[in-house]
Amino acid sequence: MQKNRLPIWFFIGLIMALYGLIIFAAGVYAYYVPPAVELALANVHAAIWWGLLMLFVGIVYIIKFRPRPEHDISEDK
Amino acid sequence: MNFSLFPLFAQIAPTSTHLVNLSWVDLLVVGIYFVFVLGIGFYLKSFTKSGTDFFMAGRGMTAWIAGVAFISANLGSLELLGWAGSSYQYGILCVHWYWIGAVPAMLFLALVMMPFYYICKTHSVPGYLRLRYGRGAQSVAAVSFGIMTVLMSGINMYAMALVMNVVLGWNIHFSIWASSLAVAAYVILGGLLSAMFNEVLQFVLIWFGALLIPILGLSEAGGWHGMVARIHEKFPAQNYTHVWSTLGSPADNPMGISWIGIVFGLGCVIATGYWTTDFLVVQRVLTAKDLRSAQMAPIIGAAFKMFVPLIVILPGLLGLALLPETLVGENVAKVTGGHSYNEVLPLMLAHYCGPGLLGLGITALIAGFMSGMAGNLTAFATVWTYDIYNPLRKKPMSDVENVRMGRWCTFIGVLISIGTAYFVMQFASIMDYVQALFSLFIAPLFGTVILGMLFARITSAGGFWGLLAGIGSSISLWLWVKIDPSALRFVALSSDAKTMAEDMYRALWSFLIGVIVTVVVSLLTKPRTREELAGLVRGCTEIPAIHYPLLQRPVFWAAIVGVACVILNVIFW
Numbered sequence: 001m002q003k004n005r006l007p008i009w010f011f012i013g014l015i016m017a018l019y020g021l022i023i024f025a026a027g028v029y030a031y032y033v034p035p036a037v038e039l040a041l042a043n044v045h046a047a048i049w050w051g052l053l054m055l056f057v058g059i060v061y062i063i064k065f066r067p068r069p070e071h072d073i074s075e076d077k
Numbered sequence: 078m079n080f081s082l083f084p085l086f087a088q089i090a091p092t093s094t095h096l097v098n099l100s101w102v103d104l105l106v107v108g109i110y111f112v113f114v115l116g117i118g119f120y121l122k123s124f125t126k127s128g129t130d131f132f133m134a135g136r137g138m139t140a141w142i143a144g145v146a147f148i149s150a151n152l153g154s155l156e157l158l159g160w161a162g163s164s165y166q167y168g169i170l171c172v173h174w175y176w177i178g179a180v181p182a183m184l185f186l187a188l189v190m191m192p193f194y195y196i197c198k199t200h201s202v203p204g205y206l207r208l209r210y211g212r213g214a215q216s217v218a219a220v221s222f223g224i225m226t227v228l229m230s231g232i233n234m235y236a237m238a239l240v241m242n243v244v245l246g247w248n249i250h251f252s253i254w255a256s257s258l259a260v261a262a263y264v265i266l267g268g269l270l271s272a273m274f275n276e277v278l279q280f281v282l283i284w285f286g287a288l289l290i291p292i293l294g295l296s297e298a299g300g301w302h303g304m305v306a307r308i309h310e311k312f313p314a315q316n317y318t319h320v321w322s323t324l325g326s327p328a329d330n331p332m333g334i335s336w337i338g339i340v341f342g343l344g345c346v347i348a349t350g351y352w353t354t355d356f357l358v359v360q361r362v363l364t365a366k367d368l369r370s371a372q373m374a375p376i377i378g379a380a381f382k383m384f385v386p387l388i389v390i391l392p393g394l395l396g397l398a399l400l401p402e403t404l405v406g407e408n409v410a411k412v413t414g415g416h417s418y419n420e421v422l423p424l425m426l427a428h429y430c431g432p433g434l435l436g437l438g439i440t441a442l443i444a445g446f447m448s449g450m451a452g453n454l455t456a457f458a459t460v461w462t463y464d465i466y467n468p469l470r471k472k473p474m475s476d477v478e479n480v481r482m483g484r485w486c487t488f489i490g491v492l493i494s495i496g497t498a499y500f501v502m503q504f505a506s507i508m509d510y511v512q513a514l515f516s517l518f519i520a521p522l523f524g525t526v527i528l529g530m531l532f533a534r535i536t537s538a539g540g541f542w543g544l545l546a547g548i549g550s551s552i553s554l555w556l557w558v559k560i561d562p563s564a565l566r567f568v569a570l571s572s573d574a575k576t577m578a579e580d581m582y583r584a585l586w587s588f589l590i591g592v593i594v595t596v597v598v599s600l601l602t603k604p605r606t607r608e609e610l611a612g613l614v615r616g617c618t619e620i621p622a623i624h625y626p627l628l629q630r631p632v633f634w635a636a637i638v639g640v641a642c643v644i645l646n647v648i649f650w
Contacts, residue, residue, distance in 0.1 A: 005124055008117075008142065008274045012281050015113050019106060019285075019437060026102045026433030040399075040428050041293050047434050050289055 006067060013061025020055025023047050096244045097427045103436030110440045111259055114275050118263025121271045128479035131268030132459045133364050140370040142277055144377030146361040149276035152283060153449025155233055157389055162418035164393025165404055167331045168317025172386045173339050178348030180642045183379035184635045186353045187372045192620050193530050195371045197612045202356040203464040209529045209613050210540035217544055219464035221518050223457055227490050230453035231497025237446040244423040253498050260450045261491040265484050272451040279444035286441025287388035293429045294395035307398035320649040327571040334578035342581025346588045350523030357456040372631035379638050396421040458486040520584035521547020524591040533607060533614045539599030547591025554583045
C-alpha cells in the first residue's frame, strides 16, 4: 500500500510551480501596467523574480519526486 | 505558541473597513490552495485503513516529514500575526520564545524524552501517563486536554475569521464555515496522515508567503543596522533591539520581565513543558518510522524553528522602523480608529505585495490557521478515542471501530469548535479566560511527566496528586491576580509585569508546587518494581544501541543546532 503513495514533495512541487507561474505572469503584467495602488520598492518588481524562484523550485521538486512506477517512491528520497 | 497570545484578539471588533483588497489573481491563488488541500485528503483516503494509519499516520514517517509537521502544527496564523504584533510592541525580546524557549526544549525532547515515548509505543501523552501512573493521571490529563483542545480550536477559528474580516473585509460566517469544513474534510478522509501531508505543504507556503517581507524590508531599511538606527531614532525612550542586555531589571525593558522569568519560567518550564508534553505537537513525532527518526524529527524542527523569527519577529521590527504611522493597542485603536499592533503583518504585506504576491501572503495566513486547526482536531480525536472513550468500555474497540470513532470525533470536534467560535463571538472576553486556562495545564503536566520519566522512585499516587496540585495551584494563582490585580507583585515579583511575564512566573510556581507534592507523596508511598517500569523510566529501560556514523547521530546534529542557537543569542545580546 505504501509502495505506490506519491511523496508530499511532489505535491509541493506542483503547487509551487503553479504559483510561481501565476505570480511571475502577474509581475510581468504589473511591469507594463502598474497597479493603481503604489507599493514600496515597486521598482524591484519582486513578483517577477519571486515567481521565477518559485517556478524553478517547483520544477526541481516535480522532476525529483515525479511518479516512477518501476521504483518504490518512499518519503525518504 | 498560542498560549501566550490570548490578549491579542480579545477585543478586536468586526469592522466594515479593511486593510487590503484582493484582485482576481489573489483569489485564484487562494482558491488553488483549497483545491490542493482537499485533493490531498481525497488522494490519501485509500491509504488510511487501520487505526495506526488514521491516528498515527501508519508510524512510517521519515524524520523530515515528522519534523516539519511537528513545528507546522504550531505555526498557526495566530503565531504569525500574534508574534509579529508582539514584536512591534515588545521588540526583539519576543525572540526568547524561540531561542531560549522552543529550540532547547525540542533538543531536550529529542535526546532525553523521545526514547521513552517511542519505546513504550504509546498513542498519546495521556497514554504514557496511564502506563506510568495508572488510569487516574491519564483521565485528568486526557479530559483537560480534550476539552481545551476543541475550545482552543474554536477560539482560533473565530480569531482567524475576525482577522479575515479586519484585513480583507470577508464575512465572518463564511470564513468560519469554509475554512473549518475544508479542514474537517481532509482530516476525516485521511486522518493524521492527511493532516501531516498538508502541514508540510502549509509550512512551505507559509515560508514562501512570508519571507519576502523581511527581504524587501531590510532592503528598504538599509540592512539590519539601518533598521536599528531608524527604530532608535523613532523610539529613543525604549530599547527594542537587544535580546539579553535589558533583562537585568523588569523596569529596563518593554515587557517588564527579568532574566529569571525568561530563563526559569519560559525556558525551563513553559516552553519545555509545551514542546515535550503537549500532545498536539508530540503526536507528529510519534509517527516516525523508527527511534532514530523520532529523535531526529524534533532536531530538524528545532533547526527550522531557530529561523522562524525571520518571518514573524523581523517583520514586527521592520514595522517599527518603516511604517509611517505608529501602531497602538487594541483598546486605543478601537477608540481612535488607528491600526493596532496585531495588524503589523498584514500592513507590511500591503506595503510591499501587489497582485499575486498578496494572494500568496494571505494564503500563508490561511495555511497557518488550517495547520493549527488540523493539529487540534487530530490530537482531540486520538485522545478521545484512546484515552477517554476506550477506557470507559468493558471490551476494547476493534481497529475498524477505532477508525470510525476517530472520523466521527473529528466531525463532532469541528462542530464543537464552530459552536465555540459562535459562543466567543457573543462573549469576546471569554477568549481571554479559556486560552489562559489552556496554558494553566502545561507546566504541571510537564512536572509530572518528566519526574516519572527520569526517576523510578516516583509513585503512581505521587504522579496523580502532583498533577492535581500543580493544576490547582496554577488556576488559583491566575484567579488571585484576576480578583486582586495588586497580587501581581507577588505572583510575578514585580508590579511592572505584563501579561506575558505573569504567565512565566505562574508557570514556574505551579511547576514547583506540582514537583514538590509529587516528590513528597512518592516518598510516603510504595514505588512499582523496576521490571514494571521497563520501557517507561530512565535506568529501567534499555535504549537500543544502534551505532550510526557520526553524521547520522541525533546527538551530533543536536549539538550543531544548540551551538548555532547560542551563537545567535550572543550576536543579538
